[in-house]
Amino acid sequence: MSKNHHKVIIIGSGPAGFTAAIYSARANLSPLVFEGNQPGGQLTITTEVENYPGFENGIMGPELMDVMRKQAKRFGAEFAYKYIERVDFSKRPFKLFSGKEIYTADAVIIATGASAKLLGIPSEQEYMGFGVSACATCDGFFFKNQEVIVVGGGDSAMEEANYLTKFASKVTIVHRREGFRASQIMLERAKKNPKIEFVLNSLIEEILGKNENGRKSVTGVRLKNVKTNQTTDIKIDGIFMAIGHKPNTEIFKDMLEMDESGYLKVKNGSTYTKIEGVFAAGDVADKTYRQAVTAAGMGCMAAIDAERWLESQE
Secondary structure (H helix, E strand, O other): OOOOEEEEEEEOOOHHHHHHHHHHHHOOOOOEEEOOOOOOHHHHHOOEEOOOOOOOOOEEHHHHHHHHHHHHHHOOOEEEOOOOOEEEOOOOOEEEEEOOEEEEEEEEEEOOOEEEOOOOOHHHHHOEOOOEEOOHHHHHHHHOOOEEEEEOOOHHHHHHHHHHOOOOOEEEEEOOOOOOOOOHHHHHHHHHOOOEEEEOOEEEEEEEEEEEOOEEEEEEEEEEEOOOOOEEEEEOOEEEEOOOEEEOOHHHOOOOOEOOOOOEOOOOOOOEOOOOOEEEOHHHOOOOOOOHHHHHHHHHHHHHHHHHHHHHHO
16 A cells, blocks of 8 residues: 555544544554644634633643644654645545645545634734634633624524623624524524624624734724715724634535535434545534534544444454
8 A cells, every 4th residue: 555545534633633633543543634724723713712621721722732733643643734625535445635645545534624704804813812703602701891792693693692691791793784594582582681782784894903012902893884884983892703604515515415504414423424434523514512622522433433434344
């Protein structure tokens, strides 16, 4: 077999990919992990992680990913800072293409995660992790007695807004239309909450902030009314993007089963996809929880599923 052949190849490098690497490396499967274009996954754009078990005083997102990577390396996992552009799952060994290189694998674990949909303005990138977040359950706690904005009009926006009222003194939902995609029950719950206000027909034109001695923070937003084109600056401490997530599954189109949003479908209670020997773990297959700890749990499941499946093939 060529040097580019591996028993297990893992695509993706967040908590799911790294945990799958730890387990499959300890099972002597010598996995190769493709870290992709965001090594460490979504946690690398989170500053502090306080809800991952085992870190009593919290840990920085990038640091947590670094520790996991080192742990997998210690057991013999290999890492490639490369991006898989195309796969061929039609026969085994499976083929994976990165640039001009072709890699082959007996089993593949997909842990490519999801990306939060963002507004796409430069100031959003600048303050990501410094007052701009795409995960209320990850970061809401840091906004005790502060005023925050939630951007979006679907169920997840209503859910995040309700959740944030546990911490924030005031939550403003900013939505570009008057109608909502959210279900009636979720919308009613948000409307009944005394801490929640709505600003409709508006979008964020600019995120305002300051940078004092290298410490960045959000100070406000410039809102634009889409009907009148008028802009208003309002003072705010944090902004939560709740305009949805997009699973990173483009390269698996027409090969693997997906739901209407593009999340990979797995067999109930396992990480098996419809193709024998291909497994999926983490946010790429989970649109419900989307937490680091659940992704890690699925990564463990995928490694065990792959190991048992490989044994049954021999």
